[in-house]
Amino acid sequence: MKEQIDERVLPKLTNGIYVLTTRKGEEINGMIATWVSQVSFHPPLIIICVKEERYSHHMIKDSDLFALNILREDQKDLVPVFKSRVNRKADKFKNVPYLIKDTGAPIIKEALAFLECKVISSLDPGDHTIFLGEVIRAEILQDGRPLTIHHLDKHYQG
Numbered sequence: 001m002k003e004q005i006d007e008r009v010l011p012k013l014t015n016g017i018y019v020l021t022t023r024k025g026e027e028i029n030g031m032i033a034t035w036v037s038q039v040s041f042h043p044p045l046i047i048i049c050v051k052e053e054r055y056s057h058h059m060i061k062d063s064d065l066f067a068l069n070i071l072r073e074d075q076k077d078l079v080p081v082f083k084s085r086v087n088r089k090a091d092k093f094k095n096v097p098y099l100i101k102d103t104g105a106p107i108i109k110e111a112l113a114f115l116e117c118k119v120i121s122s123l124d125p126g127d128h129t130i131f132l133g134e135v136i137r138a139e140i141l142q143d144g145r146p147l148t149i150h151h152l153d154k155h156y157q158g
């Protein structure tokens with residue numbers, strides 16, 4: 001069958017905007033991620049999709065742990081901080097207060113909520129690795145509504 005793909009369609013999928021955080025030894029990091037989905041209630045499982053070239057990718061591969069910080073709709077200002085490749089290591093967190101819970105990955109204090117996960121499987125079907133995570137802790141931190149990709153204009157994307 002001949003492929004007929006209008007490139008305007010995939011960007012219409014609705015996704016949240018998350019800060020995906022990791023820890024490997026003393027090193028912490030965080031990156032913006034939007035390709036995230038729940039895939040099971042019992043047990044609670046989610047997938048994240050991370051390109052191999054991301055610094056976070058090797059940290060997750062090595063530690064098998066990550067946290068997902070669910071941002072509030074008024075936290076767009078964190079997008080430029082965590083979409084950056086520079087200022088990685090602890091510097092991305094220089095002005096972002098965080099907590100440490102079970103995984104050691106940073107939990108953003110002002111986030112709406114967070115999930116901490118243990119990686120139980122991974123798959124490389126295309127240009128991003130799919131990490132399947134079992135949720136080991138989930139908490140609400142603030143009141144509010146979640147930030148989604150459609151709250152962001154072009155300035156924040158890419």
Ligand SMILES: Cc1cc2nc3c(=O)[nH]c(=O)nc-3n(C[C@H](O)[C@H](O)[C@H](O)COP(=O)(O)O)c2cc1C
Nearest residue numbers: 031032033034035050051054055056083084085158
């Ligand atoms: C709106 C938005 C969504 C993004 N979603 C993803 C994603 O789901 N997976 C991914 O690998 N990169 C995603 N990125 C790109 C990473 O956030 C970016 O490459 C970051 O610099 C990686 O940081 P690191 O190299 O320190 O891990 C997204 C960027 C933006 C602006």
